[in-house]
Amino acid sequence: MSPRRIDPNLTNALLEAAARLLAEEGAAGFTTRRLAAAVGTSTTAVYTHFGGMDNLVRTLVHKGFARLHQRMSTVRATADAVADVIALGYAYRANSLAHPQLYQVMFGSTALGGFALADGDRQHGRYTLEPLVDAVARANAQGRFRVGDPLLVAQNMWIALHGLVSLELGGYLIAPYGADICFEAQLRSLMVGAGDDHEATDASLARARRRRSPRV
Amino acid sequence: MSPRRIDPNLTNALLEAAARLLAEEGAAGFTTRRLAAAVGTSTTAVYTHFGGMDNLVRTLVHKGFARLHQRMSTVRATADAVADVIALGYAYRANSLAHPQLYQVMFGSTALGGFALADGDRQHGRYTLEPLVDAVARANAQGRFRVGDPLLVAQNMWIALHGLVSLELGGYLIAPYGADICFEAQLRSLMVGAGDDHEATDASLARARRRRSPRV
């Protein structure tokens, strides 16, 4: 009376193939059959390992949030908290552009294989804000920002960043004001809107730009 | 040698049923077969009238942009250009919330029946900005804003608004800082970020709120 066990290698292979399939083929080519063919198994494996295509996608989304959180956490706190906020903005956009298809699934933009975000999934987006909330609070303490609740301000910055990335991925931001220009202008507006003055913002922006990780 | 002509009534019936189907059932229930059943015809009618499901959706998207443009154009220019900008923000959000499913299709969030936005479709989003660009330019002339190019600033406001509406429709903005609170806070930040001072922004915000159309 001892059952056969699930093969963890197959679970990982499915996840990796799914991530690759989504990144390379997009949501259109993301089908159960193609996924099974890619790992050399049958479509039923998706059900024994994940209980359905939507749960597999849910796992991908959770991993995406974890990676975003990790990427944001690599931004170290410095003496210039506004530069930290800007650096977090750079990190957010860089991570999104590195995984555009997954980003659109994570934020409800793209429906993927009947996958619909549950309330619990959306909450994963919230702890990602922690580093940003912290940086905003420090900028407040340093007298650069003049805001009430750092959480509210951080959330609004996130909203604006998401708007930019979302429209950039959708191809809506074109010449003469492409995504790069809009992004820089938006960062400036966000800092000034939070209470910083123009000169200090420009200095912090230059400082944050120097910190940017060289790889895109 | 005289052919049979297309029935315009059927074309309109398809469009209206498609809009209703999308609004009521969402993208999941939006299928060729259900659409045909709703208007009491067969699925081939979609092909003779539109050449495919994607072109029908494209027509819906174009109508959505036209309606958004019209809605934005109803915001009249007043002596308080900042209040006009805020009123345009209200109008944008109100229109989006009135047609949430269509909004997500218009801005590339939701893939609908194999429909993919073409470059030309995305350009429809640009002339929608015209009233906003005008209001920003007037706020600049009134000394309320201190911005370079009104188009760039208007575009950034649009980006932030889209981020808010997008996350609101996705259900990401919840207590304690729900969509309403974030929206107000974001409007303030945008005005201040564009050069206005806090007191003047609050006055314009109150003025714009009074102008809001009573219906949601």
Place this chain on the structure above:
DNA sequence: GTCGATAAAGTAACGTCGTTACGTAACCGC
């Protein structure tokens, strides 16, 4: 008013999709 050409609209099929009942065979505890 009748007829014929032309195309709109209906029928039915094809291939693909997600999902699932069923059969098989691999695994672990004894």
Place this chain on the structure above:
DNA sequence: GCGGTTACGTAACGACGTTACTTTATCGAC
């Protein structure tokens, strides 16, 4: 090694978008 449990493969089902093929409605020429 044996037996029970279950992962996995096979094959099917219903629904999807799309399309050859058929039918039928329509309008101009006479």
